[in-house]
Amino acid sequence: MSMITVDVGADGAHEYASGISAGDVILNVHGKRSGAVAALIDGVERDFSFVLESDCSLEPINGESEAGLYILRHSCAHLLAQAVVEMFPDAKPTIGPPIDHGFYYDFHMDPIGDAELRVIEKKMNQHIRSNHAIIREEMDNDSLREMFADNKFKIEIMDDKIGHDVGSSAYRQGDFVDLCRGPHVPATSHLRWFKLTSTSTAYWRADSKRESLVRIYGMCYATKDGLKERQRQIEEAGKRDHKKIGKEMELYMIDELIGKGLPVWLPNGEILKSEIERYAVETEEAYGYDRVTTPVLAKQELFECSGHLPHYADGMYPPMEMDDGTYYLKAMNCPMHHLIFRNKKRSYRELPLRIAEYGTVYRNELSGTLSGLLRVRMLSMNDAHIYCTLDQVGDEVRANVQMVSDYYRTFGFENFHFRLSLWDPENTEKYIGEGSNWEATQNHLRQILDEMEMPYVEAVGEAAFYGPKIDIQFTTALGREESMSTIQLDFAAKDRFELSYKDETGEENGEVFVIHRAPLSTHERFVAFLTEHWIGNFPTWLSPVQVQVITISEKQREYAGVVREALAAAGVRVRVDDSDATIGKKIRMHRKMRPAYMLILGEDEAAGSTVSIRARNGDQAKGVSLDEFVASIFAEITNRERELSIVPS
Numbered sequence: 001m002s003m004i005t006v007d008v009g010a011d012g013a014h015e016y017a018s019g020i021s022a023g024d025v026i027l028n029v030h031g032k033r034s035g036a037v038a039a040l041i042d043g044v045e046r047d048f049s050f051v052l053e054s055d056c057s058l059e060p061i062n063g064e065s066e067a068g069l070y071i072l073r074h075s076c077a078h079l080l081a082q083a084v085v086e087m088f089p090d091a092k093p094t095i096g097p098p099i100d101h102g103f104y105y106d107f108h109m110d111p112i113g114d115a116e117l118r119v120i121e122k123k124m125n126q127h128i129r130s131n132h133a134i135i136r137e138e139m140d141n142d143s144l145r146e147m148f149a150d151n152k153f154k155i156e157i158m159d160d161k162i163g164h165d166v167g168s169s170a171y172r173q174g175d176f177v178d179l180c181r182g183p184h185v186p187a188t189s190h191l192r193w194f195k196l197t198s199t200s201t202a203y204w205r206a207d208s209k210r211e212s213l214v215r216i217y218g219m220c221y222a223t224k225d226g227l228k229e230r231q232r233q234i235e236e237a238g239k240r241d242h243k244k245i246g247k248e249m250e251l252y253m254i255d256e257l258i259g260k261g262l263p264v265w266l267p268n269g270e271i272l273k274s275e276i277e278r279y280a281v282e283t284e285e286a287y288g289y290d291r292v293t294t295p296v297l298a299k300q301e302l303f304e305c306s307g308h309l310p311h312y313a314d315g316m317y318p319p320m321e322m323d324d325g326t327y328y329l330k331a332m333n334c335p336m337h338h339l340i341f342r343n344k345k346r347s348y349r350e351l352p353l354r355i356a357e358y359g360t361v362y363r364n365e366l367s368g369t370l371s372g373l374l375r376v377r378m379l380s381m382n383d384a385h386i387y388c389t390l391d392q393v394g395d396e397v398r399a400n401v402q403m404v405s406d407y408y409r410t411f412g413f414e415n416f417h418f419r420l421s422l423w424d425p426e427n428t429e430k431y432i433g434e435g436s437n438w439e440a441t442q443n444h445l446r447q448i449l450d451e452m453e454m455p456y457v458e459a460v461g462e463a464a465f466y467g468p469k470i471d472i473q474f475t476t477a478l479g480r481e482e483s484m485s486t487i488q489l490d491f492a493a494k495d496r497f498e499l500s501y502k503d504e505t506g507e508e509n510g511e512v513f514v515i516h517r518a519p520l521s522t523h524e525r526f527v528a529f530l531t532e533h534w535i536g537n538f539p540t541w542l543s544p545v546q547v548q549v550i551t552i553s554e555k556q557r558e559y560a561g562v563v564r565e566a567l568a569a570a571g572v573r574v575r576v577d578d579s580d581a582t583i584g585k586k587i588r589m590h591r592k593m594r595p596a597y598m599l600i601l602g603e604d605e606a607a608g609s610t611v612s613i614r615a616r617n618g619d620q621a622k623g624v625s626l627d628e629f630v631a632s633i634f635a636e637i638t639n640r641e642r643e644l645s646i647v648p649s
Helices: 022-030 066-087 114-130 141-147 152-161 224-240 242-248 267-286 300-306 334-341 390-411 435-451 523-534 554-569 583-591 603-608 626-638
Strands: 003-007 013-017 036-041 044-046 056-062 102-108 134-139 168-173 176-179 194-203 212-220 297-299 320-322 325-329 353-362 378-388 416-422 456-460 469-475 481-490 513-518 547-551 574-577 597-601 610-615 620-625
Touching (some): 013 022, 056 066, 066 102, 066 114, 066 168, 066 176, 066 194, 066 212, 114 194, 141 168, 152 176, 212 224, 224 242, 224 523, 267 353, 267 390, 300 325, 300 334, 334 353, 334 378, 334 513, 378 390, 390 469, 390 481, 390 513, 435 469, 435 481, 547 554, 547 583, 554 574, 554 597, 554 603, 574 583, 603 610, 610 626
Parallel strands (some): 003 056, 416 456, 547 574, 547 597
Antiparallel strands (some): 036 056, 102 212, 134 168, 168 176, 194 212, 297 325, 378 513, 416 469
């Protein structure tokens, strides 16, 4: 029997008989409680069952590592599929990938509810207790096609990814077999820390014209503590859910008679949105932007000229045939801004020209992807485009990076980073322009970020179709990473729209670069993030209700009117409740609207022209003069302070 040498890292090299499994080596070196779920052999992920026949390096893949969690979650998706097909024999499994925090599996089957979800979960736990070995099987093409002959989805996967001449691997656990490259955990007992969470509708191949599928989501962790922490996060997410808070605070509504993904801003939400707009307008005026308004629809030829047709056709609403041509609802503002630039002859003295708009655009998002304000079909944004020379790009990008940073600090967002989004040279059909233009503009943005000493990551394939961009990635209070703001460098518009200016020599110069920027995302997404971040407890300057006045009895009605007038004269948003309800009931009723301050008015307050303050943060003060309170809250609002600053006397 030949011997092999296995390098196990810090524990040095060990000799074993050829034919030993990776799992046996890990057991020998690290013991039964290693926490490993698979092995890294010469840099390749392998199952525990993988046979070692020559010298190699071996590293255990711990279940709590990123790679280990991926394997756990992928294995748990298979476990889910095993339970579903046992309970619903007509269900056809399609795909089941790992995702952040968990996994999902799509099935062609009738819709199910929460009751069925719990029963499926119970069945999965039965298989965990049975501790089925998860066995890798190498199969030829004919065997695979025979095994999955009654599942057209698996056959389609094989046609696309495997072909007709080669075989592949499958994994068996008990009576269930699924097509997969692996690796997987050695047995179902490794999957005990999981929970199914929800179901949704999906489409095969993400194509709404294909079969409708049931998507079942779950989460899976290596330890009990990991699962409990994620459950705590989900509970916290429930508290911060902007859809729930938005309903409580009467920020927005969505009505089926209007349509999915088309939010209506209610008075309180409009206040919030308008305050954001007001701040942005002030900021843009300081940065030298000119404001415009453009139509919500335009002719097909405009979007062909810009390149959005056909590159962005799927994201646009269907065309409208009119008596003078074909029109589209706009999904972006930039083509119209380009026409504003070329509306007249431009001089180098006008550059950089900054055009801003609070425009509303419409995007044809699939109904199954819509979610509150996070994913909508109507998007409002403080969009802008900067027309400049290449030499001016650096200053303009730096100014916008500074603008974004200032915005985030004002709104209380601190957890964000920059991403340089690049084109994918292996997938050039997604983009317009020559590769040399892409490389040049990408290097230009890279140099700007490096000169600013701004840390960033690079992301291949995330560029806009017309140029590279700097995306500002925001980590939400719930731990999700989202693209919030964007600064895009467009080298294509100058040729497509024949943008030019007269340079210092009097010659027409066509080297006009365009910077697309949206520092506050869309208002819809921004308000959703803002709501979740503050749990609806917005800073006073943003609060729809800044002060709620509450009378103890009807005797204070007259004084309540005096208080309201004083606050309103200072520009404070104030509401008065002088009803006959008890003081306790009034406080409970108004708390859900999350006013920054409640003012309680009784006999003493009316007699002394004072107020008793109940701040949302728990601070309380009695006998504060009305004038003092008005001055304090005026300063708090004017300074756009992030925290409640009126401290008890």
